[in-house]
Amino acid sequence: MSVLHEMPYLAVLVPLALAVVLAAGVRFWGNAAAWIALLGPLTGLAVGIASIGGGTAGTFTWIRVGQTVLRLGYDANALTVVMLLVVGVVASCVMVFSIGYMHGEKGYVRYYALLSLFTAAMAALVLAADLVSLFVGWELVGACSFLLIGFWYAKPSAAEAARKAFMVTRIGDAAMLLGMAVLWNATGTLELSAVLGKAATLAPGVATAAAICVLLGAVGKSAQFPLHIWLPDAMEGPTPVSALIHAATMVAAGVFLIARVWPLFEVAPAARGLALTLGTITALGAATVALAQRDIKKVLAWSTISQLGFMFAALGVGAWPVAIFHLVTHAAFKALLFLSAGSVIHGSGTQDLAEMGGLAKKMPLTAACWIAGVVSLAGIPPAAGFFSKDEVVASVLHAAPWAGVALFAASALTAAYAARATRLAFFGEPRGAKPAHESPWTMIAPLALLAVGALGLGFAGAPLAALLGHEAEPLSVPIAATAVSLALVGAFLGWRSARPEASADPRFAALTRAAYSGWGVDAFADRFVVRPATALARMADAMGDRLAIDGLAEGVATMASRVGGLLAEIQSGDGQWYAALMATGVVVLAAAAVWLVR
């Protein structure tokens, strides 16, 4: 264990090396790929465990000019340990699950190579001791996300979704670059310990600007309003990828980032206020959209956006350990739900809720695991989600009652969409065209492990808070009672209103359509950002570059040729003419040279 303790960067290097090995033998490894790749997250897990009592740090000089140095550093602190454990467990489960799910898929080895690369990048992100390393990991997880959403590259919708995910998050990343530049110029370093040490001495404007830029980066990565529009489309990727990247780890990186640089947000109240506002809007808005979805993965995607909104709201009121607690339980139950959905899709051959129904009989193990996840998501005690969500709502309610009330409403909606999806998928009459079947053990075993986490992790709240150097919030009985009652009411209404037909109640058809389309944010972005940008580019090319700038240059040349008749002559000439021109030039040069050196 001491090797792992001394060299936490093995959590990066081992999966990275495995990715290279897998990619090099992409035609060779075959079914062995999964077991090779599995070593990566297991290493991360081992490093996480070895570093629980406090880790080691180290650096590597990246660029040095004079006294100015940019280093790449790693540092296994308490927050890192939590993230390493989450990433290690979920990535291991996903890799095992994929053995069955991706069996026989063209590109099986490529899939595992990309998962390994993602594991390495995610470890780099959470181990980073400076903003450069963090940004490297941050962008590389994004690139892996791009490549995995577009795993079925021949499918146009997957290719478009991949591009959209990369572009939308890149807007946040560009803001984050600005934040790094602000901090670099204010503190002269990007090393987190130094930057955060100086955070309290920053001018308020500088701290606010930096924090807001960093927040925008997190908003993009964690799919918060208004940069959330990429995540539902990202469901085009293989379902285990959705579980790992788009539910448990990468999308939670924004929450991790803000917690990691918390001293900066401590001195930037405006940024905290923005996080609270965006988080609350996202939590409530996305929950309403989830209620109207017909695709089981889309329900989960909007649910993820909503739950990340809960975490951002907690961050906004300063309760970052609570946000991390919810991050951990959410990783367990949402990975569980996605993998269960994967098992459902694998067993029933569809992801449309309208074509499911009655699956609990055919797929009892999957159904049991799904229900464990749903109970946790809806916040029913004693499942893990109950404890973490209760802490989130309690802290937000305490600091900003309006947001707390909105989160209560979002909790009720959460239970409603969870119950609706459960009823449509697993209960009632079977509506599927094909007979469903239960999944193999490689798919059920990871589900069972995650189900234990989704139900049991609630009791990890106190040790987790202690690890992060905080005290756990005591359970507030009135808030918990209100939340649970609301959840039960929501679940009841969701269960009652679940109808397999496309539109629920005709009276609410228009409302349902609007919710289904995500309240039009996507259409707005397309109409007011994407299309104008494309039109502008075409105009710049045609009017600016070809007509104006190049036209001017060509015009000057034509004019010169008319005046001297020179260009016409040259263009009609042949190689001899050019040679003569060159020769003249050389003679002129030689003359000038001789005259100069005389």
Next chain:
Amino acid sequence: MTLTLLALIPLGGAALVWVTGRFRPATVRVAALVVALIQLAFTCVLAVTVATHTPATMTGGLTSAASTSFWLLRVDGLALPLIVLTSLLGVIAVLASWRVELRPGAHFALLLGLQAAVTLVFLADHLVLFYAAWEAVLIPMFFLIGGWGHEGRRHAAMKFFIYTFAGSALMLIGLLLVGFTTGELRISALSSGILDPTLRTLVFWLLVAGFAVKVPIVPFHTWLPEAHVEAPTAGSIMLAGVLLKMGGYGLLRFALPLAPEAAHAAAPVFATLGIIGIVYGAVVALAQTDLKRLVAYSSIAHMGFVVLAIATGSPLALAAAMLVMVAHGLTSALLFLLVGQLYERTHTRSLARLGGLLATLPVWATIFVFASLASLGLPGLAGFPGELVTFLEGFASWGWWMVAVALGVVLAGAYSLRAIREVAQGPEKPEWAGLRDLDLIELAAAVPLALLIVVMGVWPSVVSGVMDPVARALSALVGRG
């Protein structure tokens, strides 16, 4: 002698290849490859020698008669990375021309001649030698475009020639002014004190005229897309990979040291032009329908970072200018190589007709996706260190104007991902079914570039370390050290 050999190996090789031109094409290209490889090996040995030496410089040529000789050569941290890049891309360009069947002797001779001329530009320590080499670069490039290019090659070749020639005519006046008024022709002896203060601003702008066309700085860039689209693959590789760097090199070698006050005063103008280049190049790249034009406009955007870094002028920023130049040399060379390999198979560069190549040509398309991600500045790959440092340092000088650069960063993603989407992703097209994937020679050209792109991304100090002393000295001159 060592440095003289560096210029003479490709030149002698060019003569040798020209002579063997009457033999079988296989003999000619192997001869060219051997010469290019010898040059690369020799350059690497030299690079290690110079870089580990303190100070990291080496002089050579006919130094015994220094007062009358114009064959004076010198290598320092500014020239060294670009010389290594030139020798490396020399090998790649030969490999990229492996299938040239039209007068291969002349083609390879011109390539090696071009390499010799460019190497001499970076080696020259004498104004006359520098100018002669600078102009000599045009000749083989002109014939490469005009003789082995595509449909519109004549117009493109003439445009390239006249445009850059007009720029260098102004540069020549500037250099002559320096020579006549100071009597000093050794480049390494040129410094700010040497030039009459009243002349400095004039000389600065005259020199800049030549360099601005070469970089190219928007709005003097329209020769570039046309030259690239019409040039043969090897020509594009050398053009984007090293010829554009002559502009950045000239700014750092002449304009800054000779007229630091003028450079300081002009910094806002340059920063503005650099930022415009970053955004404008990316916006126009986004609208292209021809893959090669798209890559060409991305070059303009990347060179905008070089201009912005030079305008910023801090030691770190000047090192970043070199990082971006080397990174762009590797990335654009790889992209143009790939576009050329594709064109040999499909005879089209139209984005609308391409598509689904990950299924058709998996190896080619995988490298293409990699190169496009490198081009958008993905961390861990070559483009990121230089662009990040330019961004960080630029913020100190230009503040929130860097929001425009951030927009450029987003747009770089937009055009790169569009290229990936239109070319590599999507359903397989029956039109391209049955195309053969890359062979060993083609892989031998592409894979080393890809590996170096990773090395540069992980370990940029291999370049910035060599540049360090020069960057600090120059920065102190322009008052930003």
